[in-house]
Amino acid sequence: MTRRALPPANKDQAARLKKGLVTIIDDDTEILVALAALLDLEGYAYETFTSPLDFLNSLNAPPPKFPGPVCVLSDVKMPELDGLELQRQLVAVNDTPLLLMSGMSGVEEAVTGFRAGALDFILKPIDDEALLQRIDEALAVSGQHQVTRGRVLALEQKLSLLTNREREVAQMVVRGQLNREIAAELNIALRTVKVHRQRAMEKLEASNTAELVRLMNEEGL
Amino acid sequence: MSGTPLQATYRVISLIFFIMPIVTWIALMGRRSRSLYLWCGGSLLFSGGLTLLSLRGAFPDWATYPLAQALAFFGQAMHVQAIQLKYGLAWRLPHLLMMGLCYVVLFEILHHIVGNDRLRAGYASLVQVTLLMCIGWAAWRLWQKKYNRNSLMIAVGTTVFATAIFIRIPLNYDSFLIPLGGLIGSIASHVGYIGITLEEAVRAEAESFASKARLEEAQVFANQLARLERQRSMGLMAATLGHELMQPLAAILTNARVLRRRLETDRNEKAKVLELCDRIAANTRRAAHIIDSIRTFIRPNEMVMVPVHLEEVTKEVLELIKGEARRCRITVDFIPALGSPLVLGDPVQLSQVLLNVLRNALEPLQAATHRQGHVRIHRHGDRVCVSVRDTGPGFPLAMLNEQCTEFKTHKPKGLGMGLAISRSIVQQHQGTLQTRNAEEGGGMVDICLPALAPAGGSCA
Numbered sequence: 001m002t003r004r005a006l007p008p009a010n011k012d013q014a015a016r017l018k019k020g021l022v023t024i025i026d027d028d029t030e031i032l033v034a035l036a037a038l039l040d041l042e043g044y045a046y047e048t049f050t051s052p053l054d055f056l057n058s059l060n061a062p063p064p065k066f067p068g069p070v071c072v073l074s075d076v077k078m079p080e081l082d083g084l085e086l087q088r089q090l091v092a093v094n095d096t097p098l099l100l101m102s103g104m105s106g107v108e109e110a111v112t113g114f115r116a117g118a119l120d121f122i123l124k125p126i127d128d129e130a131l132l133q134r135i136d137e138a139l140a141v142s143g144q145h146q147v148t149r150g151r152v153l154a155l156e157q158k159l160s161l162l163t164n165r166e167r168e169v170a171q172m173v174v175r176g177q178l179n180r181e182i183a184a185e186l187n188i189a190l191r192t193v194k195v196h197r198q199r200a201m202e203k204l205e206a207s208n209t210a211e212l213v214r215l216m217n218e219e220g221l
Numbered sequence: 222m223s224g225t226p227l228q229a230t231y232r233v234i235s236l237i238f239f240i241m242p243i244v245t246w247i248a249l250m251g252r253r254s255r256s257l258y259l260w261c262g263g264s265l266l267f268s269g270g271l272t273l274l275s276l277r278g279a280f281p282d283w284a285t286y287p288l289a290q291a292l293a294f295f296g297q298a299m300h301v302q303a304i305q306l307k308y309g310l311a312w313r314l315p316h317l318l319m320m321g322l323c324y325v326v327l328f329e330i331l332h333h334i335v336g337n338d339r340l341r342a343g344y345a346s347l348v349q350v351t352l353l354m355c356i357g358w359a360a361w362r363l364w365q366k367k368y369n370r371n372s373l374m375i376a377v378g379t380t381v382f383a384t385a386i387f388i389r390i391p392l393n394y395d396s397f398l399i400p401l402g403g404l405i406g407s408i409a410s411h412v413g414y415i416g417i418t419l420e421e422a423v424r425a426e427a428e429s430f431a432s433k434a435r436l437e438e439a440q441v442f443a444n445q446l447a448r449l450e451r452q453r454s455m456g457l458m459a460a461t462l463g464h465e466l467m468q469p470l471a472a473i474l475t476n477a478r479v480l481r482r483r484l485e486t487d488r489n490e491k492a493k494v495l496e497l498c499d500r501i502a503a504n505t506r507r508a509a510h511i512i513d514s515i516r517t518f519i520r521p522n523e524m525v526m527v528p529v530h531l532e533e534v535t536k537e538v539l540e541l542i543k544g545e546a547r548r549c550r551i552t553v554d555f556i557p558a559l560g561s562p563l564v565l566g567d568p569v570q571l572s573q574v575l576l577n578v579l580r581n582a583l584e585p586l587q588a589a590t591h592r593q594g595h596v597r598i599h600r601h602g603d604r605v606c607v608s609v610r611d612t613g614p615g616f617p618l619a620m621l622n623e624q625c626t627e628f629k630t631h632k633p634k635g636l637g638m639g640l641a642i643s644r645s646i647v648q649q650h651q652g653t654l655q656t657r658n659a660e661e662g663g664g665m666v667d668i669c670l671p672a673l674a675p676a677g678g679s680c681a
Binding site (some may be wrong): 017035037038077126128 | 464467468469470472473474475478479483488493497506507547548550551552647
């Protein structure tokens with residue numbers, strides 16, 4: 001069962017998009033409704049699932065991707081798939097932060113959850129202040145991920161503009177080789193090396209050599 | 222009536238043996254048995270025989286000699302039978318008839334062919350003494366077997382009478398000892414006989430009271446055992462039931478917090494506020510219902526037999542087991558019967574049986590890959606059956622063969638009491654509980670109870 005609840009007012013919607021999307025998964029409808037009411041009141045975008053399988057399937061479908069930060073708030077005990085297994089499967093698909101809720105203070109569960117990469121472990125009954133704080137933290141992590149991912153994406157785009165020779169030259173610069181050494185190694189004219197190096201810096205929008213090195217290192221090339 | 226003094230003696234004794242059985246008969250009016258017929262009949266025959274003896278000369282010889290002797294013989298023999306019947310052992314009728322015939326034939330030989338009157342009388346007396354001693358011996362045996370003190374009275378009475386007759390053989394004549402012995406013997410043995418029968422009756426009554434008391438005690442114990450087992454299974458389920466209770470509480474808390482936030486910040490649209498209040502109320506009821514069903518389950522109560530909707534009982538139990546199934550990631554489907562048939566039974570004990578059977582079914586499922594439980598209520602002739610099937614490994618063959626043995630288990634943690642107690646509860650409801658392995662694989666338990674109303678009948 002999927003319920004997408006994006007309020008109609010555009011202004012409100014925009015605010016919600018900015019604040020982030022929380023996916024709530026619990027097989028108990030009453031809990032789901034109560035949490036949804038809280039998130040609705042506090043101005044988050046949210047979607048609810050009674051089944052973790054439905055949620056995983058929705059990830060594979062091609063929906064319009066939510067532009068803002070996202071996080072998942074899931075119960076641990078569910079009949080089809082428990083929260084820990086969901087965590088494992090979610091990690092394989094994307095880096096959405098996951099918050100687990102449990103009615104029992106299962107130390108083992110919490111440890112396993114954290115090992116599998118859960119961001120936090122919340123005990124029921126849930127304190128609303130604490131929950132909202134955790135959600136904000138999770139959304140912040142997600143936002144951070146998204147920023148990093150955007151930068152990497154942009155850099156990749158820029159790098160794809162480089163010709164093979166330009167990339168080769170840039171890599172050698174990063175390694176700390178002088179123009180002269182590069183020319184000798186590639187068996188080309190010193191002037192040509194300078195041109196390649198200039199073009200690479202222009203394409204990557206690096207104002208000096210230090211920036212070029214930083215950008216290339218960030219990309220991990 | 223004139224005659225020899227011996228004939229007068231016979232007349233006195235025959236009168237006593239005529240009155241005493243009538244007295245006995247009246248005394249034991251309400252407790253007629255084969256033994257009583259034999260005893261009273263024997264006394265009357267003996268009395269008749271003696272009467273004929275006392276009429277020698279006045280009546281034809283065939284009546285006063287062979288017939289009188291035969292009547293006396295069979296009368297005494299019947300007394301022996303009557304007492305032997307009390308401890309379940311009697312002479313065979315053909316043997317008895319043969320002995321009587323031999324006695325009379327020998328008597329006639331002595332009477333007509335040998336013609337020695339003294340020898341004949343001695344022979345008859347000796348046989349009478351022997352028969353009386355047989356009665357005495359039988360009474361003695363009865364005393365030893367049943368410790369019935371009144372049988373000693375019979376033994377003493379017959380011994381006195383036998384002694385009186387025995388003394389007469391060498392002396393040939395004693396008009397005083399014989400009636401005295403007859404009087405003592407007859408009264409003692411008849412009173413003794415009445416005593417035996419009454420004591421037997423009292424004992425039987427006491428025994429029936431005792432067995433009734435034992436039965437009631439067993440019922441009390443069975444109820445207590447069932448209750449303890451219920452408490453134990455609740456104890457085992459405490460963790461999951463606690464979690465089950467936590468769900469509505471968590472929902473209540475969150476709803477209450479949202480409500481407060483709304484009221485705090487003036488975002489209190491009436492519809493939203495009312496909805497939150499309704500949700501809090503609904504979840505409170507849900508929590509109360511869970512607590513109530515646990516309390517009903519462990520409350521000590523007497524067995525009550527009332528019309529029960531099996532469907533409702535099953536739903537309640539499924540509700541109790543939901544948390545555990547969820548924890549083990551098992552799904553349980555339920556197919557109720559058409560017309561919601563009724564059975565007569567104790568709702569708590571029936572739900573105990575169902576809970577037991579369901580928990581039994583869930584346990585082996587934890588190791589299975591396909592985890593599914595099926596619960597179905599269906600009519601089977603004039604019975605209503607609940608069938609519980611699981612997709613686990615099924616029952617081991619040994620369990621199926623020993624299914625009636627109490628306290629057997631194939632689970633490492635179980636006491637093996639659950640199924641035995643369930644079975645005895647179902648049997649108290651005139652039902653059956655059968656374990657078997659389904660053709661589709663997995664274990665299967667069928668609980669069948671007599672249906673109360675005809676199909677489709679609706680009673681409250």
